[in-house]
Amino acid sequence: MAESPFTFRIAPPEGGGPWRVLQITDTHLLAEPGGERRGARPLARLERAIAHARRNHWPPHLILATGDLAHDGRRESYDLLLRTLAFRPTVAVAGNHDLPWPLRERLAAHGQPLARHLLLGDAWQVILLESRMTGRIEGALDAPQLEWLRVLLTRHRQPALLVIHHPPFAVGSAWLDAIALSGHRDLLECIAPFPQVEAIVAGHVHQPWDEERGGLRLLASPATWLQFRPNQREFQLDDRPPGYRWLELGQDRRLATGIEYAE
Template sequence: MKILQLTDTHLFADPAARLKGVDPRARLRAVVTHACAWHPEPALVLATGDLVHDETEAGYRLLRRELDRLGAPLRALPGNHDHPGRLARVFGAGAGAPWAGGRWRVLPLDGRVAGRDGGRWHRREARRLERLLAGWPARVHLLVATHHQPLPVGSPWIDAMGLAGGRNLLGRLALDGRARALVCGHVHQPFEARLAGIRILATPAVSVQFRPRTRDPRPEPGLPGYRWLRLGPDGAVETGIERVPPGAPLLRRIVSGGQSGVDRAALDVALALGLPAGGWCPAGRRAEDGPIPARYPLRETPSADYAQRTAWNVRDSDATLILHRGPLAGGTRLTRELAERHGRPCLCIDLAAVPDPAAVRRWLTAHGVGSLNVAGPRETQSPGIGAEAAAFLRRLLLDPDA
């Protein structure tokens, strides 16, 4: 089971507003787009405070629209740069409620103190914790989320604004014995420690990054980040931090025919990234595994013949990228022949040969490709080709260092 944590988005309702020189809206959109592609269909998304810097309801609506792209239940807790009432109006009264998934319980805890940068382990939250611990089965595992860090992270300026009473919280969790990890934000830098068997994990901000272990706040030009956590039924916690590279989309549009395998992988990746996607499909939305699902924005050709949609997708694109394994055959070979006939650039990439995404990027740039037709074998002809094609396309479109 995978959970995503985003923190310290510091959004403004004004799209022109900047925070220490960075555009919070652009960074949030880049992070969500990256998460959609690399960590699709999470079980839960945690937003751990300092979400809307100007504390406007319009800012929370913007945040909700972006996070809804992840297609998962949301839990959001306020930080010192938040308005709890407006957050609750937009995210719902259950935004800070516990979440249950399998043998796991995820508990957001509110340590905000109105008018102060630092937080506090409140008595009301302590009483709430006691009620919840008493009601949960003995064999569940617990992931706790706070905004403020419960332990010093080695930066005196931000440690002065931590969670007062944080060690009391950790002590109570350790005594209970079911907590496996605590995630937090606030510090705008990565940090990890362990206390009494509990992992304490601070996550970099979506917005501004600060240099770790400094006496005074020192913003640095770091990439926006977020955290993923994989929670095992045995209580194991795997986790990592993703850093999101900036830059405009490489392509303007992805075109494909909707068949199983490579075609559908291309459409899935495009839709996850927020790239326009489309193309022609046979009449009746014909595919080998039944009608192509309606979520794929394809137009039907007059004929149910695969060849017509193949020809029209080649014709209506700037270039064609064929992803395959081994010699071309059948409709995949026809795609290359049609590209030659229409005078369109065509590049064949054998996924079995460990291809270089950078070489494909250079080819796209050299030919000025904006609309790319992606084609290849169907899943029954080449089992597993869809997953391989999707992985390659994600590297091509999102990882400039690959």
């Protein structure tokens, strides 16, 4: 069966090692490099996280940028992001703060794959889901996107990582769970017949999450921008440093992952 033009292939690393993947999320960059919000400079915090990654998890074969990349949706903010990521291969999903077209246009301008589906050798696949809804903070997936996901998972049986901004799971903070993925049950029902879905990697929650539910790993990462304090009824910031998630996708199909804070 013909491959979709939105499919992109990444060759297996030499020597049999895993694909090194970084999840960078909720950078909330401003077009002005020195710009500040809530007493923090988003670019300086991203730079701290990337400096840490460069010492510990570099070079990544792939970066998953999981939304709220620009706070203002400006082209200049996406340029700052890609430059700070040292133009490593990067795919992105839009968050509620992003504007999808400036984001895609700048990815394309910097030669990044506009892929929605990545094949890592024959061992893994990564599928990007777009949950942003215009003018809304919470996310949703429409029926055509769920159908596209069903078709992909029917065709490709290797272990899959789903990447999305809004998590289809609760993290125990009432205010945040109210603006997660609405209709999350539709997504979980859609993937239930496909045991090859190993993990869902989400942004949006500005805190770490790692839970296994019925063989499915639910993951989220700290933001590089400000963190949200876990288990709160109302919005509350945490004072933790910028963070990110690393993943190692083994050629033997094993998944290892953890989070880092740039202390």
